[in-house]
Amino acid sequence: MSKVKIQGNASGTGVLTVTAPNTSTDRTITLPDGTGTLALTTGDDDKLPLAGGTMTGVLINKAPSSGSTTLQTFQRSDEAVAGEVKYDDTASTRGLQIGTTTQHDLTLKTHNTNRLQITYDGRGLSQFTAKAWCNFDGTGTAAIRDSHNVSSLTDHAQGDFTVTFSNNMGNTNYLASIDSYRGVGDTGIGGANLKSIAVGSIRFETVRDASTMMNPTFCNLLIFGD
Amino acid sequence: MRLIYDNSGVAAVVVPAPKFLAQLTGTDEEKLIHIANKDLPTGTKYEIIGDDVDLSDRTFRNAWTYTAGDNERTSEENP
Numbered sequence: 001m002s003k004v005k006i007q008g009n010a011s012g013t014g015v016l017t018v019t020a021p022n023t024s025t026d027r028t029i030t031l032p033d034g035t036g037t038l039a040l041t042t043g044d045d046d047k048l049p050l051a052g053g054t055m056t057g058v059l060i061n062k063a064p065s066s067g068s069t070t071l072q073t074f075q076r077s078d079e080a081v082a083g084e085v086k087y088d089d090t091a092s093t094r095g096l097q098i099g100t101t102t103q104h105d106l107t108l109k110t111h112n113t114n115r116l117q118i119t120y121d122g123r124g125l126s127q128f129t130a131k132a133w134c135n136f137d138g139t140g141t142a143a144i145r146d147s148h149n150v151s152s153l154t155d156h157a158q159g160d161f162t163v164t165f166s167n168n169m170g171n172t173n174y175l176a177s178i179d180s181y182r183g184v185g186d187t188g189i190g191g192a193n194l195k196s197i198a199v200g201s202i203r204f205e206t207v208r209d210a211s212t213m214m215n216p217t218f219c220n221l222l223i224f225g226d
Numbered sequence: 227m228r229l230i231y232d233n234s235g236v237a238a239v240v241v242p243a244p245k246f247l248a249q250l251t252g253t254d255e256e257k258l259i260h261i262a263n264k265d266l267p268t269g270t271k272y273e274i275i276g277d278d279v280d281l282s283d284r285t286f287r288n289a290w291t292y293t294a295g296d297n298e299r300t301s302e303e304n305p
Contacts, residue, residue, distance in 0.1 A: 121249070134243070140282035144243045151246040152229075152265045155239040158287040164265040166246050201265070215284055 123149055123167065131174065132223040134163050138180075138206060138215040149223075156203075159213030163221055164201040172197050174225025180206035180216035190216060227258050228279075230292055231272035237292035239281060240265060240272075259299070266301040273297050 008016075021027070031038075061071045066089055073083040082104055086097045099106050103120040117125040125131075132149035136142060142155040154162040178192035188208040195203040202221070208214040229240035242261050250257040258274045266272060273295055 136241075140284065141280075142239065142241050144241060147243045147245055150243045152243055152261055153241045154265070155241065156233055157236050157238075157290075158284070166243075166249075215287070 127224075127226075130222055130224055131169060132163075132165050132221070134219075134221040136161075136163075136219050137217055138219055139217050142215075157213075159206045159215055160195070160203075161206065161219070162201050162203040165223075168199045169223070170199070170226035172199055174223055176202055176204075177220075177222040178204055178206075179218075179220045180214070181218040182208055182214055183217040188212075188214075190214075192219075227254050227277060228275050228281075229258060229262050229266070229272050230275050231266065231270050232292040235291065236288060237290040262299070262301045264304050268301055268303045270301045271298050272301060273299065 059071075061069050068087060068089045070084050070086040073085060075082065080102055082102045083100050083106075084097075088094060088097055099118075100120065105120055106118045107114050108116045108118075115126060116129065119125060123131075130148065132147075134147040134150045134153070135145045136147075136153050137145060138155070138159070138161060142153060142161070144150065144153050149166045150163055151166045152164045154164065156162065174197075176194070176197065178194075180190040180192050182188055182190060186208075189210065191207050191210060193205045193207060195205055197203075202223075205213055206216045206219055228242070231238055231240070240261065242258065246261075247257055250260055252260070255274060262270075262272055262274075271294065273292075274297065
């Protein structure tokens with residue numbers, strides 16, 4: 001038969017009291033077959049006192065009946081919560097949210113390899129998300145309709161444009177898909193010729209019927225790569 | 227607001243991306259200077275022009291030239 005040994009501490013002066021609960025039922029508390037420190041409730045019930053260790057089973061962070069519930073995954077020394085897994089029960093936004101709450105990136109990995117990084121400023125870095133895109137009007141006063149990771153459009157001349165990225169590409173081996181259209185209903189074949197490619201920008205000519213430089217009503221640029 | 231500079235004898239016009247502008251802080255002029263320092267080669271002489279400058283008539287677009295004005299600036303190394 002194994003034994004139970006309660007041992008005092010020669011350095012301490014306090015008295016350890018083991019208190020029975022208010023119950024009329026016999027209870028048995030079985031201690032784990034291992035060496036370590038038991039976790040206790042602290043009265044500060046929003047914290048677990050244990051640091052480290054491995055937990056098996058299911059961790060449930062459950063709201064009492066309905067309502068949002070959040071598992072905060074990291075808290076910096078300045079008390080700013082940097083990451084959380086949250087179930088938002090608000091009717092208009094109901095769903096699971098995983099992310100950072102500070103200016104930090106979110107990275108998803110498989111096979112211990114980063115596959116998708118969502119930067120704090122909203123860019124997706126992966127092999128399967130667009131690094132940049134731009135839709136602009138090259139007629140009249142050139143203007144960008146909408147864009148992503150683009151800082152400016154330079155109108156050099158007739159059908160001669162440069163799109164500059166907000167954040168540089170990793171190298172010049174990226175995919176650039178460019179289409180240009182003179183306008184709705186135009187029967188000419190719009191296209192683009194690449195003039196120069198750099199990590200920070202791409203310059204191209206917009207042409208009609210393969211040769212005539214034209215200012216396109218619609219020009220679409222799509223970039224994938226490192 | 228836009229930037230204008232001489233590019234091998236032809237005036238080039240730099241149009242900021244609205245979403246990028248929205249990320250920047252400061253006055254509109256400070257934002258344009260930031261873009262100039264970022265997107266133009268260091269040492270490029272340029273001017274900031276207002277939206278009231280009409281550039282919509284692209285007839286003879288390749289003949290547009292840039293003549294330095296009183297507010298000419300020089301792009302600096304991107305910080």
